[in-house]
Amino acid sequence: MQDLGRFGYQRYGIPVAGAMDSYAAKVANILAGNAENSACLEMTLTGPTLKAINPCNIAITGADFAPTVNGERIDMWTARPVKKGDMLSFSSAQDGCRGYLTISGGIEVPSVLGSRSTYVRGGFGGYRGRTLRNGDILRGILSEPRTRIRYVPREYIPSYTSHANIRVVLGPQDDFFTENGIKTYLNSRYEVTPDSDRMGYRLSGPAIEHSKEPEIVSDGVAVGAIQVPGDRMPIVLMKDAQTTGGYPKIAHVVSPDLDRVAQLRPGDSLRFGRIEIHEAHELVSQLVKQLDHLKEHIKERGLAPEFPDDETLMRFQGAIR
Amino acid sequence: MYAEPRFLLAGDSALVAEFGDKVSPDINMKVRKLFLYLEKFPPKGIKETVPTYRSLMIHYNSLELSLETLRSELEKAIVESANMSLLGSRRITVPVKYGGDYGPDIEDVAAHNEITPEDVIRIHSSMDYLVYMIGFTPGFPYLGELPRSIACPRLTTPRVKVPAGSIGIAGTLTGIYSLESPGGWRLIGRTPLKLFDERSDPPSLLQAGDYVRFLRIAETDYENILKEIQVGKYQPEIQHFEKQ
Numbered sequence: 001m002q003d004l005g006r007f008g009y010q011r012y013g014i015p016v017a018g019a020m021d022s023y024a025a026k027v028a029n030i031l032a033g034n035a036e037n038s039a040c041l042e043m044t045l046t047g048p049t050l051k052a053i054n055p056c057n058i059a060i061t062g063a064d065f066a067p068t069v070n071g072e073r074i075d076m077w078t079a080r081p082v083k084k085g086d087m088l089s090f091s092s093a094q095d096g097c098r099g100y101l102t103i104s105g106g107i108e109v110p111s112v113l114g115s116r117s118t119y120v121r122g123g124f125g126g127y128r129g130r131t132l133r134n135g136d137i138l139r140g141i142l143s144e145p146r147t148r149i150r151y152v153p154r155e156y157i158p159s160y161t162s163h164a165n166i167r168v169v170l171g172p173q174d175d176f177f178t179e180n181g182i183k184t185y186l187n188s189r190y191e192v193t194p195d196s197d198r199m200g201y202r203l204s205g206p207a208i209e210h211s212k213e214p215e216i217v218s219d220g221v222a223v224g225a226i227q228v229p230g231d232r233m234p235i236v237l238m239k240d241a242q243t244t245g246g247y248p249k250i251a252h253v254v255s256p257d258l259d260r261v262a263q264l265r266p267g268d269s270l271r272f273g274r275i276e277i278h279e280a281h282e283l284v285s286q287l288v289k290q291l292d293h294l295k296e297h298i299k300e301r302g303l304a305p306e307f308p309d310d311e312t313l314m315r316f317q318g319a320i321r
Numbered sequence: 322m323y324a325e326p327r328f329l330l331a332g333d334s335a336l337v338a339e340f341g342d343k344v345s346p347d348i349n350m351k352v353r354k355l356f357l358y359l360e361k362f363p364p365k366g367i368k369e370t371v372p373t374y375r376s377l378m379i380h381y382n383s384l385e386l387s388l389e390t391l392r393s394e395l396e397k398a399i400v401e402s403a404n405m406s407l408l409g410s411r412r413i414t415v416p417v418k419y420g421g422d423y424g425p426d427i428e429d430v431a432a433h434n435e436i437t438p439e440d441v442i443r444i445h446s447s448m449d450y451l452v453y454m455i456g457f458t459p460g461f462p463y464l465g466e467l468p469r470s471i472a473c474p475r476l477t478t479p480r481v482k483v484p485a486g487s488i489g490i491a492g493t494l495t496g497i498y499s500l501e502s503p504g505g506w507r508l509i510g511r512t513p514l515k516l517f518d519e520r521s522d523p524p525s526l527l528q529a530g531d532y533v534r535f536l537r538i539a540e541t542d543y544e545n546i547l548k549e550i551q552v553g554k555y556q557p558e559i560q561h562f563e564k565q
Protein backbone atom coordinates (compact mmCIF):
# COMPACT_ATOMS: atom_id res chain seq x y z
CA MET A 1 0.00 0.00 0.00
CA GLN A 2 1.58 3.29 -1.03
CA ASP A 3 0.68 6.96 -1.23
CA LEU A 4 3.25 9.57 -2.28
CA GLY A 5 5.41 9.09 0.81
CA ARG A 6 6.15 10.07 4.38
CA PHE A 7 7.78 13.48 4.70
CA GLY A 8 9.24 15.29 7.69
CA TYR A 9 10.69 12.23 9.42
CA GLN A 10 13.92 11.59 7.54
CA ARG A 11 15.75 13.31 10.42
CA TYR A 12 14.62 10.38 12.59
CA GLY A 13 15.96 7.86 10.11
CA ILE A 14 12.59 7.10 8.53
CA PRO A 15 12.70 6.56 4.75
CA VAL A 16 10.23 8.44 2.57
CA ALA A 17 8.67 5.24 1.10
CA GLY A 18 5.70 5.92 -1.21
CA ALA A 19 4.83 4.76 -4.72
CA MET A 20 7.93 3.74 -6.68
CA ASP A 21 6.34 5.12 -9.87
CA SER A 22 4.68 8.26 -8.54
CA TYR A 23 3.39 9.29 -11.98
CA ALA A 24 1.39 6.08 -12.40
CA ALA A 25 0.09 6.31 -8.81
CA LYS A 26 -1.01 9.93 -9.31
CA VAL A 27 -2.79 9.11 -12.58
CA ALA A 28 -4.58 6.17 -10.91
CA ASN A 29 -5.90 8.58 -8.29
CA ILE A 30 -6.83 11.20 -10.89
CA LEU A 31 -8.79 8.55 -12.83
CA ALA A 32 -10.51 7.45 -9.62
CA GLY A 33 -11.38 11.04 -8.74
CA ASN A 34 -9.20 10.91 -5.62
CA ALA A 35 -6.62 13.30 -4.23
CA GLU A 36 -3.26 12.55 -5.89
CA ASN A 37 -1.78 11.47 -2.57
CA SER A 38 -4.41 8.77 -1.83
CA ALA A 39 -3.25 5.23 -1.11
CA CYS A 40 -2.85 2.77 -3.98
CA LEU A 41 -2.09 -0.91 -4.03
CA GLU A 42 1.35 -1.26 -5.64
CA MET A 43 1.91 -4.49 -7.58
CA THR A 44 5.42 -5.64 -8.39
CA LEU A 45 5.98 -8.10 -11.28
CA THR A 46 2.93 -10.22 -10.35
CA GLY A 47 -0.51 -9.07 -9.32
CA PRO A 48 -3.26 -10.44 -7.10
CA THR A 49 -6.81 -11.66 -7.66
CA LEU A 50 -9.42 -9.63 -5.81
CA LYS A 51 -13.11 -10.17 -5.24
CA ALA A 52 -15.43 -7.17 -4.95
CA ILE A 53 -17.37 -7.52 -1.70
CA ASN A 54 -19.30 -4.37 -2.54
CA PRO A 55 -19.73 -2.45 -5.78
CA CYS A 56 -17.03 0.15 -6.29
CA ASN A 57 -15.09 2.07 -8.91
CA ILE A 58 -11.54 0.93 -9.54
CA ALA A 59 -8.66 2.59 -11.38
CA ILE A 60 -5.59 0.79 -12.71
CA THR A 61 -2.36 2.23 -14.14
CA GLY A 62 1.31 1.40 -14.58
CA ALA A 63 2.80 -1.70 -16.18
CA ASP A 64 0.42 -4.00 -18.08
CA PHE A 65 -0.59 -6.81 -15.71
CA ALA A 66 -3.12 -8.17 -18.26
CA PRO A 67 -6.04 -7.47 -15.91
CA THR A 68 -9.40 -9.20 -16.28
CA VAL A 69 -12.82 -8.78 -14.71
CA ASN A 70 -14.61 -12.16 -14.54
CA GLY A 71 -12.19 -13.41 -17.18
CA GLU A 72 -12.78 -10.52 -19.64
CA ARG A 73 -9.64 -8.56 -20.47
CA ILE A 74 -9.79 -4.90 -19.44
CA ASP A 75 -7.40 -2.05 -20.24
CA MET A 76 -4.77 -0.53 -17.98
CA TRP A 77 -4.95 3.25 -17.49
CA THR A 78 -8.73 3.13 -17.04
CA ALA A 79 -11.25 3.54 -14.24
CA ARG A 80 -14.47 1.50 -14.23
CA PRO A 81 -17.21 0.25 -11.97
CA VAL A 82 -17.15 -3.32 -10.64
CA LYS A 83 -20.20 -5.10 -9.28
CA LYS A 84 -20.59 -7.05 -6.08
CA GLY A 85 -18.99 -10.46 -6.60
CA ASP A 86 -16.86 -9.46 -9.60
CA MET A 87 -13.43 -11.11 -9.74
CA LEU A 88 -10.62 -8.74 -10.65
CA SER A 89 -7.51 -10.61 -11.63
CA PHE A 90 -3.99 -9.49 -12.50
CA SER A 91 -1.43 -11.65 -14.21
CA SER A 92 2.31 -11.00 -14.34
CA ALA A 93 3.67 -7.74 -15.75
CA GLN A 94 3.80 -7.95 -19.56
CA ASP A 95 5.99 -4.85 -19.70
CA GLY A 96 7.48 -2.72 -16.92
CA CYS A 97 7.58 -3.76 -13.29
CA ARG A 98 4.94 -1.96 -11.22
CA GLY A 99 1.19 -1.44 -11.46
CA TYR A 100 -1.24 0.56 -9.33
CA LEU A 101 -4.80 -0.14 -8.28
CA THR A 102 -6.97 2.23 -6.36
CA ILE A 103 -10.64 2.66 -5.49
CA SER A 104 -12.71 5.81 -5.87
CA GLY A 105 -12.84 7.39 -2.43
CA GLY A 106 -9.47 5.90 -1.57
CA ILE A 107 -8.32 2.72 0.13
CA GLU A 108 -8.75 3.09 3.88
CA VAL A 109 -5.65 2.23 5.87
CA PRO A 110 -4.55 4.18 8.95
CA SER A 111 -2.21 7.09 8.46
CA VAL A 112 1.06 6.54 10.35
CA LEU A 113 3.25 9.64 10.80
CA GLY A 114 1.29 11.44 8.13
CA SER A 115 1.33 8.77 5.42
CA ARG A 116 -0.46 5.58 4.38
CA SER A 117 2.67 4.13 2.79
CA THR A 118 3.92 0.76 3.95
CA TYR A 119 7.53 0.64 5.08
CA VAL A 120 8.00 -3.12 5.17
CA ARG A 121 11.50 -3.15 6.72
CA GLY A 122 10.26 -1.00 9.62
CA GLY A 123 7.04 -3.03 9.86
CA PHE A 124 4.70 -0.03 9.88
CA GLY A 125 2.35 1.95 7.69
CA GLY A 126 -0.10 0.75 5.03
CA TYR A 127 -1.90 -2.50 5.74
CA ARG A 128 -0.51 -3.64 9.12
CA GLY A 129 3.02 -2.69 8.11
CA ARG A 130 3.35 -5.53 5.61
CA THR A 131 2.65 -6.63 2.06
CA LEU A 132 -0.80 -8.10 1.37
CA ARG A 133 -1.66 -11.79 1.79
CA ASN A 134 -4.48 -14.11 0.87
CA GLY A 135 -7.66 -13.24 2.71
CA ASP A 136 -6.82 -9.60 3.50
CA ILE A 137 -9.75 -7.21 3.08
CA LEU A 138 -9.26 -3.73 1.63
CA ARG A 139 -11.73 -1.17 2.84
CA GLY A 140 -12.70 1.80 0.77
CA ILE A 141 -15.12 4.63 1.12
CA LEU A 142 -18.39 3.90 -0.65
CA SER A 143 -18.95 6.04 -3.70
CA GLU A 144 -21.61 6.20 -6.37
CA PRO A 145 -20.89 3.51 -9.02
CA ARG A 146 -20.11 5.09 -12.37
CA THR A 147 -21.82 4.04 -15.54
CA ARG A 148 -18.95 4.77 -17.91
CA ILE A 149 -15.28 3.92 -18.29
CA ARG A 150 -12.81 6.73 -17.76
CA TYR A 151 -9.53 6.50 -19.62
CA VAL A 152 -6.31 8.37 -20.25
CA PRO A 153 -5.47 9.64 -23.76
CA ARG A 154 -2.62 7.73 -25.34
CA GLU A 155 -0.05 10.51 -25.13
CA TYR A 156 -0.18 10.40 -21.33
CA ILE A 157 0.65 6.70 -21.13
CA PRO A 158 4.38 6.01 -20.83
CA SER A 159 5.77 3.07 -22.76
CA TYR A 160 7.85 0.77 -20.61
CA THR A 161 10.82 -0.54 -22.51
CA SER A 162 13.59 -2.87 -21.39
CA HIS A 163 16.15 -0.12 -21.89
CA ALA A 164 15.84 3.40 -20.50
CA ASN A 165 17.88 6.57 -20.88
CA ILE A 166 17.92 8.17 -17.46
CA ARG A 167 18.85 11.81 -16.88
CA VAL A 168 21.01 12.69 -13.88
CA VAL A 169 22.49 15.73 -12.16
CA LEU A 170 26.08 15.18 -10.97
CA GLY A 171 26.93 15.50 -7.27
CA PRO A 172 27.30 15.77 -4.36
CA GLN A 173 30.49 13.62 -4.38
CA ASP A 174 31.42 13.58 -8.07
CA ASP A 175 34.85 14.78 -6.88
CA PHE A 176 35.40 11.27 -5.45
CA PHE A 177 35.74 9.92 -8.98
CA THR A 178 38.41 10.23 -11.65
CA GLU A 179 37.59 11.94 -14.94
CA ASN A 180 37.68 8.47 -16.48
CA GLY A 181 35.33 7.15 -13.80
CA ILE A 182 32.73 9.80 -14.65
CA LYS A 183 33.20 9.18 -18.37
CA THR A 184 32.64 5.44 -17.84
CA TYR A 185 29.55 6.15 -15.74
CA LEU A 186 28.01 8.42 -18.38
CA ASN A 187 28.95 6.39 -21.45
CA SER A 188 28.12 2.83 -20.43
CA ARG A 189 25.13 0.60 -20.31
CA TYR A 190 24.27 -0.80 -16.90
CA GLU A 191 22.10 -3.81 -16.21
CA VAL A 192 19.58 -4.11 -13.37
CA THR A 193 20.59 -7.09 -11.20
CA PRO A 194 18.11 -9.41 -9.42
CA ASP A 195 19.36 -7.89 -6.15
CA SER A 196 17.12 -4.84 -6.64
CA ASP A 197 14.11 -3.80 -4.62
CA ARG A 198 12.21 -0.83 -3.17
CA MET A 199 15.34 0.20 -1.30
CA GLY A 200 17.78 0.24 -4.19
CA TYR A 201 18.54 -0.88 -7.72
CA ARG A 202 21.92 -2.56 -7.86
CA LEU A 203 23.43 -2.29 -11.31
CA SER A 204 26.22 -4.14 -13.05
CA GLY A 205 28.42 -2.93 -15.89
CA PRO A 206 31.78 -1.25 -16.42
CA ALA A 207 33.51 -0.39 -13.10
CA ILE A 208 33.51 3.28 -12.09
CA GLU A 209 36.93 4.46 -10.95
CA HIS A 210 37.24 6.35 -7.66
CA SER A 211 39.89 9.03 -7.17
CA LYS A 212 40.13 8.36 -3.43
CA GLU A 213 38.92 5.93 -0.77
CA PRO A 214 35.27 5.13 -1.55
CA GLU A 215 34.13 6.18 1.92
CA ILE A 216 32.80 9.48 3.18
CA VAL A 217 31.83 10.73 6.62
CA SER A 218 28.14 9.75 6.42
CA ASP A 219 25.79 12.44 5.15
CA GLY A 220 22.18 12.72 4.06
CA VAL A 221 20.76 10.52 1.29
CA ALA A 222 18.05 11.80 -1.05
CA VAL A 223 15.85 9.42 -3.04
CA GLY A 224 17.37 8.93 -6.51
CA ALA A 225 20.98 9.12 -5.30
CA ILE A 226 23.46 6.93 -7.16
CA GLN A 227 26.10 5.68 -4.77
CA VAL A 228 29.20 3.82 -5.84
CA PRO A 229 30.72 1.70 -3.05
CA GLY A 230 34.06 -0.11 -3.06
CA ASP A 231 33.02 -2.67 -5.67
CA ARG A 232 32.72 0.28 -8.12
CA MET A 233 29.20 -0.74 -9.25
CA PRO A 234 26.44 1.89 -9.04
CA ILE A 235 23.35 1.53 -6.84
CA VAL A 236 20.32 3.75 -7.49
CA LEU A 237 18.68 4.46 -4.12
CA MET A 238 14.91 4.19 -4.35
CA LYS A 239 11.94 5.11 -2.13
CA ASP A 240 12.73 2.84 0.84
CA ALA A 241 16.41 3.88 0.94
CA GLN A 242 18.14 4.68 4.21
CA THR A 243 18.24 8.40 5.06
CA THR A 244 22.01 8.63 5.63
CA GLY A 245 24.94 6.80 4.10
CA GLY A 246 28.71 6.54 3.95
CA TYR A 247 29.38 5.82 0.27
CA PRO A 248 30.20 8.56 -2.25
CA LYS A 249 27.28 9.56 -4.46
CA ILE A 250 28.28 10.33 -8.03
CA ALA A 251 24.92 11.75 -9.18
CA HIS A 252 21.14 11.82 -8.68
CA VAL A 253 18.40 10.69 -11.02
CA VAL A 254 16.12 13.65 -11.83
CA SER A 255 12.79 13.05 -10.15
CA PRO A 256 10.59 12.55 -13.26
CA ASP A 257 13.01 9.85 -14.49
CA LEU A 258 13.01 7.98 -11.18
CA ASP A 259 9.53 6.70 -12.13
CA ARG A 260 11.09 5.16 -15.23
CA VAL A 261 13.84 3.47 -13.21
CA ALA A 262 11.09 2.02 -10.99
CA GLN A 263 9.55 0.33 -14.06
CA LEU A 264 12.79 -1.47 -14.98
CA ARG A 265 13.11 -5.07 -13.96
CA PRO A 266 16.07 -7.36 -13.38
CA GLY A 267 17.85 -7.93 -16.70
CA ASP A 268 16.72 -4.58 -18.14
CA SER A 269 19.34 -1.94 -18.83
CA LEU A 270 19.81 1.77 -18.53
CA ARG A 271 22.20 4.49 -19.54
CA PHE A 272 22.81 7.70 -17.60
CA GLY A 273 22.86 11.08 -19.33
CA ARG A 274 24.01 14.24 -17.62
CA ILE A 275 21.86 17.38 -17.53
CA GLU A 276 22.23 20.66 -15.65
CA ILE A 277 20.20 21.49 -12.55
CA HIS A 278 18.12 24.21 -14.25
CA GLU A 279 17.12 21.70 -16.93
CA ALA A 280 16.11 19.24 -14.21
CA HIS A 281 13.96 21.88 -12.53
CA GLU A 282 12.37 22.65 -15.91
CA LEU A 283 11.46 18.93 -16.26
CA VAL A 284 9.92 18.95 -12.78
CA SER A 285 7.68 21.88 -13.65
CA GLN A 286 6.76 20.40 -17.06
CA LEU A 287 5.59 17.24 -15.32
CA VAL A 288 3.31 19.20 -13.02
CA LYS A 289 1.84 21.00 -16.05
CA GLN A 290 1.38 17.68 -17.83
CA LEU A 291 -0.61 16.29 -14.90
CA ASP A 292 -2.74 19.45 -14.71
CA HIS A 293 -3.40 19.13 -18.41
CA LEU A 294 -4.26 15.46 -18.04
CA LYS A 295 -6.90 16.26 -15.40
CA GLU A 296 -8.76 18.27 -18.05
CA HIS A 297 -8.41 15.59 -20.72
CA ILE A 298 -9.61 12.41 -19.03
CA LYS A 299 -11.97 10.76 -21.52
CA GLU A 300 -15.02 8.59 -21.05
CA ARG A 301 -16.66 5.85 -23.04
CA GLY A 302 -19.57 3.50 -22.59
CA LEU A 303 -19.29 0.17 -20.84
CA ALA A 304 -20.40 -1.96 -23.81
CA PRO A 305 -17.35 -3.30 -25.67
CA GLU A 306 -19.35 -4.22 -28.80
CA PHE A 307 -19.56 -0.58 -29.82
CA PRO A 308 -15.94 0.41 -29.84
CA ASP A 309 -15.19 4.10 -30.15
CA ASP A 310 -12.36 5.47 -32.28
CA GLU A 311 -9.76 4.79 -29.66
CA THR A 312 -10.35 1.02 -29.40
CA LEU A 313 -10.78 0.74 -33.16
CA MET A 314 -7.38 2.27 -33.68
CA ARG A 315 -5.77 -0.14 -31.27
CA PHE A 316 -7.45 -3.09 -32.96
CA GLN A 317 -6.12 -2.08 -36.35
CA GLY A 318 -2.69 -1.66 -34.85
CA ALA A 319 -2.85 -5.18 -33.56
CA ILE A 320 -3.63 -6.77 -36.95
CA ARG A 321 -0.82 -5.01 -38.69
CA MET B 322 36.25 22.60 9.18
CA TYR B 323 35.92 24.50 5.90
CA ALA B 324 36.52 28.26 5.91
CA GLU B 325 33.28 28.64 3.95
CA PRO B 326 30.44 26.08 3.84
CA ARG B 327 30.03 24.22 0.55
CA PHE B 328 26.64 23.89 -1.13
CA LEU B 329 26.37 20.62 -3.01
CA LEU B 330 23.60 19.41 -5.31
CA ALA B 331 21.81 16.22 -4.31
CA GLY B 332 19.45 15.97 -7.27
CA ASP B 333 16.64 18.38 -8.14
CA SER B 334 14.97 18.32 -4.70
CA ALA B 335 17.79 18.45 -2.15
CA LEU B 336 20.81 20.61 -1.41
CA VAL B 337 23.61 19.82 1.03
CA ALA B 338 25.16 22.52 3.22
CA GLU B 339 28.51 20.98 4.16
CA PHE B 340 30.70 22.45 6.90
CA GLY B 341 33.57 19.96 6.95
CA ASP B 342 34.62 16.42 6.11
CA LYS B 343 35.40 15.09 9.60
CA VAL B 344 33.51 13.80 12.62
CA SER B 345 33.93 16.64 15.08
CA PRO B 346 31.72 18.30 17.68
CA ASP B 347 32.66 21.77 16.33
CA ILE B 348 31.56 20.97 12.79
CA ASN B 349 28.42 19.26 14.09
CA MET B 350 27.60 22.36 16.18
CA LYS B 351 27.43 24.44 12.98
CA VAL B 352 25.09 21.89 11.43
CA ARG B 353 22.91 21.94 14.50
CA LYS B 354 22.72 25.72 14.62
CA LEU B 355 21.65 25.96 10.99
CA PHE B 356 19.13 23.18 11.59
CA LEU B 357 17.59 24.98 14.59
CA TYR B 358 17.56 28.32 12.77
CA LEU B 359 15.66 26.85 9.81
CA GLU B 360 13.23 25.15 12.19
CA LYS B 361 12.54 28.53 13.76
CA PHE B 362 12.47 30.58 10.57
CA PRO B 363 11.61 28.16 7.78
CA PRO B 364 11.78 29.68 4.28
CA LYS B 365 8.75 28.76 2.14
CA GLY B 366 9.48 25.75 -0.06
CA ILE B 367 11.72 23.83 2.34
CA LYS B 368 10.07 20.45 2.93
CA GLU B 369 12.35 19.07 5.60
CA THR B 370 15.96 19.11 6.75
CA VAL B 371 18.18 16.24 7.86
CA PRO B 372 21.17 16.94 10.12
CA THR B 373 24.17 14.61 9.83
CA TYR B 374 27.74 14.63 11.22
CA ARG B 375 29.06 17.42 9.07
CA SER B 376 26.28 18.68 6.84
CA LEU B 377 22.63 19.57 6.69
CA MET B 378 20.55 18.13 3.87
CA ILE B 379 17.77 20.48 2.82
CA HIS B 380 14.87 18.91 0.92
CA TYR B 381 13.04 21.56 -1.08
CA ASN B 382 10.38 22.01 -3.71
CA SER B 383 11.89 23.73 -6.75
CA LEU B 384 8.43 24.92 -7.84
CA GLU B 385 8.16 27.05 -4.70
CA LEU B 386 11.79 27.89 -4.02
CA SER B 387 14.44 28.47 -6.67
CA LEU B 388 17.94 27.17 -6.09
CA GLU B 389 19.33 30.73 -6.16
CA THR B 390 16.88 31.89 -3.49
CA LEU B 391 17.56 28.81 -1.38
CA ARG B 392 21.31 29.42 -1.51
CA SER B 393 20.98 33.05 -0.46
CA GLU B 394 18.51 32.11 2.31
CA LEU B 395 21.03 29.56 3.59
CA GLU B 396 23.93 32.01 3.46
CA LYS B 397 21.88 34.42 5.51
CA ALA B 398 20.78 31.69 7.94
CA ILE B 399 24.37 30.50 8.48
CA VAL B 400 25.48 34.03 9.44
CA GLU B 401 22.43 34.64 11.62
CA SER B 402 22.62 31.26 13.36
CA ALA B 403 26.34 31.53 14.24
CA ASN B 404 25.58 33.41 17.45
CA MET B 405 22.63 31.26 18.52
CA SER B 406 23.00 29.58 21.87
CA LEU B 407 21.81 26.00 21.96
CA LEU B 408 19.13 26.37 24.59
CA GLY B 409 17.33 23.35 25.86
CA SER B 410 19.82 20.59 25.09
CA ARG B 411 18.66 17.28 26.49
CA ARG B 412 20.58 14.57 28.31
CA ILE B 413 18.83 11.20 28.20
CA THR B 414 19.83 8.44 30.58
CA VAL B 415 19.91 5.08 28.83
CA PRO B 416 19.95 2.09 31.22
CA VAL B 417 22.11 -0.78 29.96
CA LYS B 418 22.64 -4.37 30.99
CA TYR B 419 26.23 -4.93 29.91
CA GLY B 420 27.89 -8.21 28.90
CA GLY B 421 26.65 -11.80 28.79
CA ASP B 422 23.92 -12.53 26.24
CA TYR B 423 23.09 -8.83 26.26
CA GLY B 424 26.54 -7.83 25.02
CA PRO B 425 28.28 -10.88 23.56
CA ASP B 426 31.29 -8.94 22.19
CA ILE B 427 32.35 -7.20 25.41
CA GLU B 428 35.18 -9.70 26.01
CA ASP B 429 36.52 -9.03 22.50
CA VAL B 430 36.39 -5.26 23.01
CA ALA B 431 38.24 -5.69 26.32
CA ALA B 432 40.85 -8.03 24.79
CA HIS B 433 41.39 -5.70 21.81
CA ASN B 434 42.24 -2.89 24.23
CA GLU B 435 44.06 -5.09 26.76
CA ILE B 436 41.69 -4.16 29.59
CA THR B 437 38.97 -6.07 31.50
CA PRO B 438 35.26 -6.13 30.57
CA GLU B 439 34.69 -4.33 33.87
CA ASP B 440 36.94 -1.48 32.59
CA VAL B 441 34.95 -1.34 29.34
CA ILE B 442 31.71 -0.89 31.30
CA ARG B 443 33.20 1.70 33.63
CA ILE B 444 34.65 3.77 30.76
CA HIS B 445 31.61 3.42 28.48
CA SER B 446 29.18 4.59 31.19
CA SER B 447 31.37 7.41 32.52
CA MET B 448 30.67 10.17 29.98
CA ASP B 449 28.09 12.02 27.91
CA TYR B 450 27.87 11.22 24.23
CA LEU B 451 26.62 13.59 21.56
CA VAL B 452 23.93 12.29 19.19
CA TYR B 453 25.55 13.33 15.92
CA MET B 454 22.69 12.09 13.80
CA ILE B 455 19.91 9.54 13.44
CA GLY B 456 20.17 7.16 10.50
CA PHE B 457 20.76 3.58 9.35
CA THR B 458 17.34 2.49 10.66
CA PRO B 459 14.50 4.58 12.16
CA GLY B 460 15.66 5.94 15.52
CA PHE B 461 19.28 4.66 15.34
CA PRO B 462 21.59 7.25 17.03
CA TYR B 463 25.22 7.69 15.98
CA LEU B 464 26.99 8.67 19.23
CA GLY B 465 30.51 10.00 19.77
CA GLU B 466 33.24 10.35 20.62
CA LEU B 467 34.05 7.05 22.25
CA PRO B 468 37.27 7.11 24.33
CA ARG B 469 40.15 5.54 22.33
CA SER B 470 40.69 3.14 25.24
CA ILE B 471 37.53 1.17 24.36
CA ALA B 472 37.46 1.72 20.58
CA CYS B 473 37.22 -1.44 18.48
CA PRO B 474 36.80 -2.16 14.75
CA ARG B 475 33.57 -3.63 13.37
CA LEU B 476 33.06 -7.39 13.06
CA THR B 477 34.54 -8.77 9.85
CA THR B 478 31.29 -10.64 9.18
CA PRO B 479 28.17 -8.71 10.24
CA ARG B 480 25.46 -10.53 12.22
CA VAL B 481 22.31 -11.36 10.33
CA LYS B 482 20.16 -10.37 13.32
CA VAL B 483 20.97 -7.91 16.07
CA PRO B 484 18.26 -7.52 18.74
CA ALA B 485 16.65 -4.09 19.15
CA GLY B 486 18.21 -2.12 22.01
CA SER B 487 21.71 -3.56 21.48
CA ILE B 488 24.55 -1.13 22.24
CA GLY B 489 27.38 -1.41 19.74
CA ILE B 490 30.88 -0.08 19.16
CA ALA B 491 32.36 0.67 15.72
CA GLY B 492 35.74 2.38 15.78
CA THR B 493 35.33 5.48 17.94
CA LEU B 494 31.56 5.52 17.63
CA THR B 495 28.90 3.91 19.72
CA GLY B 496 25.27 3.43 18.78
CA ILE B 497 22.03 1.74 19.75
CA TYR B 498 20.22 -0.63 17.38
CA SER B 499 16.71 0.80 17.25
CA LEU B 500 15.07 -2.13 15.46
CA GLU B 501 16.08 -5.73 15.03
CA SER B 502 18.30 -5.64 11.96
CA PRO B 503 21.51 -7.00 10.48
CA GLY B 504 24.63 -5.29 11.81
CA GLY B 505 28.39 -5.39 12.21
CA TRP B 506 29.00 -3.30 15.34
CA ARG B 507 30.56 -5.02 18.40
CA LEU B 508 27.80 -5.54 20.94
CA ILE B 509 28.61 -4.73 24.55
CA GLY B 510 25.16 -4.48 26.15
CA ARG B 511 21.44 -3.90 25.64
CA THR B 512 18.91 -1.34 26.82
CA PRO B 513 15.25 -2.15 27.50
CA LEU B 514 14.29 1.32 26.18
CA LYS B 515 12.33 1.56 22.96
CA LEU B 516 14.36 3.80 20.64
CA PHE B 517 11.67 3.89 17.99
CA ASP B 518 7.89 3.81 18.18
CA GLU B 519 5.88 4.78 15.12
CA ARG B 520 2.84 5.47 17.34
CA SER B 521 4.64 8.38 19.01
CA ASP B 522 5.36 11.71 17.37
CA PRO B 523 8.27 12.27 17.29
CA PRO B 524 8.71 8.55 16.77
CA SER B 525 12.35 8.55 17.87
CA LEU B 526 13.39 8.72 21.55
CA LEU B 527 16.56 10.59 20.55
CA GLN B 528 17.26 13.36 18.08
CA ALA B 529 20.41 14.89 16.66
CA GLY B 530 21.96 17.24 19.23
CA ASP B 531 20.81 15.28 22.29
CA TYR B 532 23.32 13.88 24.77
CA VAL B 533 23.21 10.31 26.03
CA ARG B 534 24.52 8.93 29.31
CA PHE B 535 24.61 5.16 29.76
CA LEU B 536 23.69 3.78 33.17
CA ARG B 537 24.73 0.29 34.15
CA ILE B 538 21.84 -1.83 35.43
CA ALA B 539 21.39 -5.41 36.66
CA GLU B 540 19.47 -8.08 34.77
CA THR B 541 16.48 -7.79 37.15
CA ASP B 542 16.32 -4.03 36.52
CA TYR B 543 16.41 -4.72 32.79
CA GLU B 544 13.43 -7.07 33.10
CA ASN B 545 11.52 -4.65 35.38
CA ILE B 546 12.02 -1.68 33.07
CA LEU B 547 10.99 -3.81 30.09
CA LYS B 548 7.73 -4.72 31.87
CA GLU B 549 7.06 -1.09 32.80
CA ILE B 550 7.63 -0.05 29.19
CA GLN B 551 5.20 -2.70 27.97
CA VAL B 552 2.41 -1.32 30.16
CA GLY B 553 3.37 2.29 29.31
CA LYS B 554 4.50 3.15 32.86
CA TYR B 555 8.17 3.84 32.26
CA GLN B 556 9.42 7.39 31.68
CA PRO B 557 13.01 7.73 30.49
CA GLU B 558 15.10 10.15 32.55
CA ILE B 559 15.59 13.35 30.56
CA GLN B 560 17.47 16.40 31.87
CA HIS B 561 17.36 19.77 30.15
CA PHE B 562 20.40 21.97 30.25
CA GLU B 563 22.03 24.85 28.46
CA LYS B 564 25.02 24.06 26.29
CA GLN B 565 27.08 26.84 24.75
